[in-house]
Each structure stands twice: as structure tokens, then as C-alpha cells.
Amino acid sequence: HDAQSSLLATLTSSLYSQFPHGSALPPDTSRALDEFLDLIRWAFPPETKVHDLAEALKLEYFIVSTSEGGLLKVVGRHMDLGRASPGVQDAELKRTGDIPVVYGHCYTSFPLAL
Numbered sequence: 001h002d003a004q005s006s007l008l009a010t011l012t013s014s015l016y017s018q019f020p021h022g023s024a025l026p027p028d029t030s031r032a033l034d035e036f037l038d039l040i041r042w043a044f045p046p047e048t049k050v051h052d053l054a055e056a057l058k059l060e061y062f063i064v065s066t067s068e069g070g071l072l073k074v075v076g077r078h079m080d081l082g083r084a085s086p087g088v089q090d091a092e093l094k095r096t097g098d099i100p101v102v103y104g105h106c107y108t109s110f111p112l113a114l
Helices: 003-015 027-043 049-059 061-066 068-077
Strands: 092-096 099-103
Touching (some): 003 068, 027 049, 049 061
16 A cells, blocks of 8 residues: 555544544654654655655644644645545545545554554
């Protein structure tokens, strides 16, 4: 499966779901996400979509780590809304206002690593 699609599905469906609605990421989870994004940026070549997404998330990390809405806004700018992502099978794009959210299967164990 496509690495960017897996990361998108995981971030939008699992990262904040384990915490109270409206809360920021706890410090330990925030650090783990920060380190995970660094790992992605290091492991994937700069010309890949997943590297680009990780870079965007790092550039706007304060917004990403302080609210689910902030995460979804940053992620939404990097999703191809014109067609389904091939790596997120059995997933669908839903909108909450202007914020795109991916619902479906996650193909990575990232939330379990937190």
C-alpha cells in the first residue's frame, strides 16, 4: 500500500481518538509523533509524497499537536481530493465543514507505538 495513504488514514482516524475531544496531544504522544515524523523524513526520499506530508506536518507542528482540527486542516491540504488514494482501500473521504477526514482501515501500527 501507498505509504502516504497509510499515514493519512492513521493520523486522521487514530491519533486523537484515544484522548478527550478538544484536547491537545499529551507531551509523551507529541514527542513520539515528532520523532516519528523525523523518521519518515529521514527514511523516505524528498521527492516522495509521504516525505512531503511529514515535512508539512513538521512545519506546522504546533497546530498539528494542539488540536485534531489543526491536524485535519494540515492533512487536508495534502490530500488529493479529486480521486481516491490507491493505498487506502475500503476508505472514504467525508467532510466536516471544510475539513476532509479519511475513514477506513489503517495500514500502519503507528498509534500502537505511542
